[in-house]
Amino acid sequence: MTYRLRAGLLAALIATPALAADPPADPPTQPPVTPAAVVAQAPAATWQAIADDELLVMTIEGGRRVVIQLAPAFSPRHVANIQALAKAHWWDGTSINRVQDNYVAQWGDATEKKPMPPGLSVTSADDYALPIANRRLAVTPLPYPDAYAPSTGFVGGWPVAMDGSSAWVPHCYGYVGVGRNVSPDAGTGAELYAVIGQAPRQLDRNIAVVGRVVEGMAHLSSLPRGSGELGFYTPKEHQVPILSLRLASELPEAEQPHFQQMDVASPSFADYLRLRANRKDDFYDRPAGGVDICNAPVPVRAVPVRAVP
């Protein structure tokens, strides 16, 4: 009963963010009919290198590797703090200490006493969204309604929600935000979490989103849920040690991961969005005619060697 189901469902999902297969050797003769096929067949020029100092490589207990792409264009002060913390090896020896089902996996210093390196920026609620009133933003619009914002789209490789004055990266599955105390504390960036469930968009503009997991998401999402209040691990022996957290640019060359993201202004991305909103393969009887901003993840792929810019 299910083998063809399985083939059908292949079209139904690309993980968030999508990891594409290598492009085929020969150009396709038929236009692709699934989002996955669009990604697989996208020309090389569609792909943009992600800077190695915008990638965090977190290695947790068991040698499991999680790679996070940072979003300095949207959260410059938090990202600068995170880069400084990574360079100081601040997270080494800390832990994943909270996993709450359908919400977040959170990591940092569970003792809350570890000294910070000097020079971190002070942040505020101004860091939760990017002012756009007086600038031209190259937006690829997503022309479907959203319950949380007047409009949504894509800017520079990132999903965005927007009102007339600002743009912000929404809390989608696999996206990484900054834990904080009650307002006006906006957090340093030392306490981070990744979304592991339905997008908690109510956190948008109440917390800084600083990046997204591009590899190893399942190492976070499949962790045991914590038995303490809000999913904190109790006893603390359940905490999952972080062995190291580094900028990819600071790793030995042989250990550096390299990633590319799809150009959101490309024809391939337009095709991808169209098919995300209107599934056309044999499995689907009824195309939805729309797609949520968190259900159209920007395709990201690992590449063996960093492309020459």
Add this chain to the structure above:
Amino acid sequence: MTYRLRAGLLAALIATPALAADPPADPPTQPPVTPAAVVAQAPAATWQAIADDELLVMTIEGGRRVVIQLAPAFSPRHVANIQALAKAHWWDGTSINRVQDNYVAQWGDATEKKPMPPGLSVTSADDYALPIANRRLAVTPLPYPDAYAPSTGFVGGWPVAMDGSSAWVPHCYGYVGVGRNVSPDAGTGAELYAVIGQAPRQLDRNIAVVGRVVEGMAHLSSLPRGSGELGFYTPKEHQVPILSLRLASELPEAEQPHFQQMDVASPSFADYLRLRANRKDDFYDRPAGGVDICNAPVPVRAVPVRAVP
């Protein structure tokens, strides 16, 4: 830094479906300001018993228990099949055989050869949505835009998406659907899955949604992701055995779980929705002013003894 964060985030999430704490002994003197507080303080009359023959109790390896509430009002033929399969103990000895990150955990007979009990209904695409053109449906509307449907709301304890002619239960986190082959096969109900990530709403009206997990969701969502294509467990030794799957009504009385759901026509539910869309506690600087249908789960709670109807 994070202890108050933790208290703040308490307001930010109720698991899907929400399990409420016991009501307080004394009536509150302040109106509740968080969705969780609304649920905790809801009067007894707000809660509706869920029928024991609409609850499936699945016990998987290690004695872990998952309880699923069925939705016969929306998927009567699939639900009747599932009740028949449970009474035949059909799932005993089958397995959870697929877990794909940010998508589904799926179970059933991995060999696809196990004979079905006699008398199952034949299903079709007509079973994916409820015709509503000629009936009055008591809808509690959710007045926010949705990318997938003209309108959304709640009917008889369930979230619904609607167009002018039909209503269907959306694919939200923790919701259970019926695996199928390519169209026109709509599946018997023997192959089931639970959503473990961002709501894959593109499946709405392409697959029958038959229920939701009301207990033990983390036993599914934290399973290791399968290493095979589409998250299928390979080798098959990774499959997670299902020890038994029963209707709650067929269990010995001492083992029967009992659940209640919040009346979606109650003032408490109206308060709950309002606060889900507009967080007001100290943690939130900026209420969203809206909420997605999959981010306002109908509160469900376990109760020690089935209420007399």
